[in-house]
Amino acid sequence: MIRPLALLFLPVLRVILLTFFDGKYLTGRHFDKGVGGYVWALRSAWAKNILRLGVPMPWPTALTCVISNPKNIKFHPDDLNNFQSPGTYFQNFSAKIVLGKGVYIAPNVGLITANHVLDDLDSHDSGKEIHIGDGCWIGMGAVVLPGVHLGPRTIVAAGAVVTSSFPEGGGVIGGVPAKLLRSLDTPRRGK
DSSP: OOHHHHHHHHHHHHHTTTTTSSSSGGGGGHHSSSSSSHHHHHHHHIIIIISSSSOOSSSSTTTTEEEGGGGGGGGGGGGGGGGGGGTOEEEEEEEEEEEEOOOEETOOOOEOOOEETEEEEEEEEEOOEEEEEEOEETTOOOOTTOOEEEEEOEEEEEEEEOOSTTTSSSEEEEETTTTTEEEESSOOTOO
């Protein structure tokens, strides 16, 4: 009985949420196949748009998700989950971040498009775009630095610092600085 009533209420809730968010982000698997997207949107609207505890965004984001410039990020609406992870940091005020379809970003990940100028820490270098290919997974606490391009199906180990590109994809990278640990096509030892 409760589920049919909830389903009747969703179109009304969508209209309300359109006052806070761009409609193109209120679609996709999190809205079409369940109520998870609506929960995220309500939580985000309450915390960021009504209470002003954070900067409002054109799509639902967790309270501790920081995005420097929402106009400089490209992603598929099905991947709205990447902005629900606590502590994610998208520093993209001077260059774009492009996330391929099916990307997963864990908590406390930083994607940084511009570093500080070493002689003047109040200034930043010019930004360099970051491209994360389809089906990549960025592990908890990893940092991806300016100009990095990761090919499809790249897995970044937790805590890695990615300073150079891995455009071929299909591998596991990790370490500081990150290096290729193994190809996903190579069987694991002991298996």
